[in-house]
Amino acid sequence: xxxxxxxxxxxxxxxxxxAEADKLRNELAGKNVFMLNVMSSPGSxxxxxxxxVINLLKxxxxxxxxxxxxxxxIDAKRVAEKTGVRTLQINNGGLCHIDADMxxxxxxxxxxxxxxxxxxxxxxxxxCPAEFDTGAHKNMMILSVPxxxxxxxxxxxxxxxCDLVLISKIDTxxxxxxxxxxxxxxxxxxxxxxxxIPVSARTGEGMEEFADWIKKQAKDxxxx
Amino acid sequence: xxxxxxxxxxxxxxxxxxAEADKLRNELAGKNVFMLNVMSSPGSxxxxxxxxVINLLKxxxxxxxxxxxxxxxIDAKRVAEKTGVRTLQINNGGLCHIDADMxxxxxxxxxxxxxxxxxxxxxxxxxCPAEFDTGAHKNMMILSVPxxxxxxxxxxxxxxxCDLVLISKIDTxxxxxxxxxxxxxxxxxxxxxxxxIPVSARTGEGMEEFADWIKKQAKDxxxx
Numbered sequence: 001x002x003x004x005x006x007x008x009x010x011x012x013x014x015x016x017x018x019a020e021a022d023k024l025r026n027e028l029a030g031k032n033v034f035m036l037n038v039m040s041s042p043g044s045x046x047x048x049x050x051x052x053v054i055n056l057l058k059x060x061x062x063x064x065x066x067x068x069x070x071x072x073x074i075d076a077k078r079v080a081e082k083t084g085v086r087t088l089q090i091n092n093g094g095l096c097h098i099d100a101d102m103x104x105x106x107x108x109x110x111x112x113x114x115x116x117x118x119x120x121x122x123x124x125x126x127x128c129p130a131e132f133d134t135g136a137h138k139n140m141m142i143l144s145v146p147x148x149x150x151x152x153x154x155x156x157x158x159x160x161x162c163d164l165v166l167i168s169k170i171d172t173x174x175x176x177x178x179x180x181x182x183x184x185x186x187x188x189x190x191x192x193x194x195x196x197i198p199v200s201a202r203t204g205e206g207m208e209e210f211a212d213w214i215k216k217q218a219k220d221x222x223x224x
Numbered sequence: 225x226x227x228x229x230x231x232x233x234x235x236x237x238x239x240x241x242x243a244e245a246d247k248l249r250n251e252l253a254g255k256n257v258f259m260l261n262v263m264s265s266p267g268s269x270x271x272x273x274x275x276x277v278i279n280l281l282k283x284x285x286x287x288x289x290x291x292x293x294x295x296x297x298i299d300a301k302r303v304a305e306k307t308g309v310r311t312l313q314i315n316n317g318g319l320c321h322i323d324a325d326m327x328x329x330x331x332x333x334x335x336x337x338x339x340x341x342x343x344x345x346x347x348x349x350x351x352c353p354a355e356f357d358t359g360a361h362k363n364m365m366i367l368s369v370p371x372x373x374x375x376x377x378x379x380x381x382x383x384x385x386c387d388l389v390l391i392s393k394i395d396t397x398x399x400x401x402x403x404x405x406x407x408x409x410x411x412x413x414x415x416x417x418x419x420x421i422p423v424s425a426r427t428g429e430g431m432e433e434f435a436d437w438i439k440k441q442a443k444d445x446x447x448x
Contacts, residue, residue: 041266041267070379124379
């Protein structure tokens, strides 16, 4: 009985939030800012992969990063140190997600004037973030090799809402029983139009392709 | 404004659930069943580590496993195939947690008469499961080496509520920048009384120690 109550409440929030999310999307488009929402498990390598791709993009684009965490500002510091771009840490007070209203308030605090690309590094979680439209123009997630090739089956919503799935830490494939064909098959079955790019931030493999994907998505939003 | 509403609702549920959780704990103790709640990120190796420790324990104890997932019965099948013990898959309809009320209903459906040890393999998530008392007698979590040594800083509640932290996949230490001393230091600072056991299900390292920890916790509940 109790958990049904929670579901209803989340649905209500989600409905209300769709309008909020559209509003933020339009507001950002009006300012020629492309926003990308990046999701994954804890420890999938989000911060590392984002640091690497930002370093490939930053000579041609103005980039800002907002990092969401329950506590600490480790990620925002790490991205700032690694890339030199402007970052904001959002501590969300223990929630397992960030919604469009929270994102909009963070965007106002951060100030996006002059940015081309705004990256939202969502909280590490394969469940809740997928349920909340943040107002981003595109959604992506990172599945790391150590997590296993069965994760799309177990967290289907996350894999369904993403435009891009990075399969990360592929340099560690020899250490794990991860079947790349199976993983890709599971993702394509849930989400036939998803793009899938295997990457390793350590060796650099796939990072140029990841950067090209972001450029392609961003080009409709930013000033030529 | 909207996310504050969610917080309040969760808190109310949690307060009501404490009484529910105590009731389930007492009910199980009255039946001489020890219940262990096992939490972690997705892909930390919960199912594999549990399969290995159950095989060490099953000749001396009657064991049952309840696996919680949003969808699929992969984990329950895997544990059953690997160990031969009785398993139940709980699909929680998309929630990121399981609470005492849901657990109690699952316990009734499963039937625990004759069991010594009941293992609840919680949903893969470092946020929500830590907020809900399931009614288990002890809580443990698994942090895998690929997730990184900073996870206790980023998910402090999870590390605070656990009696045992397994550090898993230690056979992959050479492939990752994981500082064991740092990880242990972070955990001890949050939770000085937590026990910490490094394990590898692949090499078997630490698994006997893990089995001994379960035996020690269970002995006050089960019939000599």
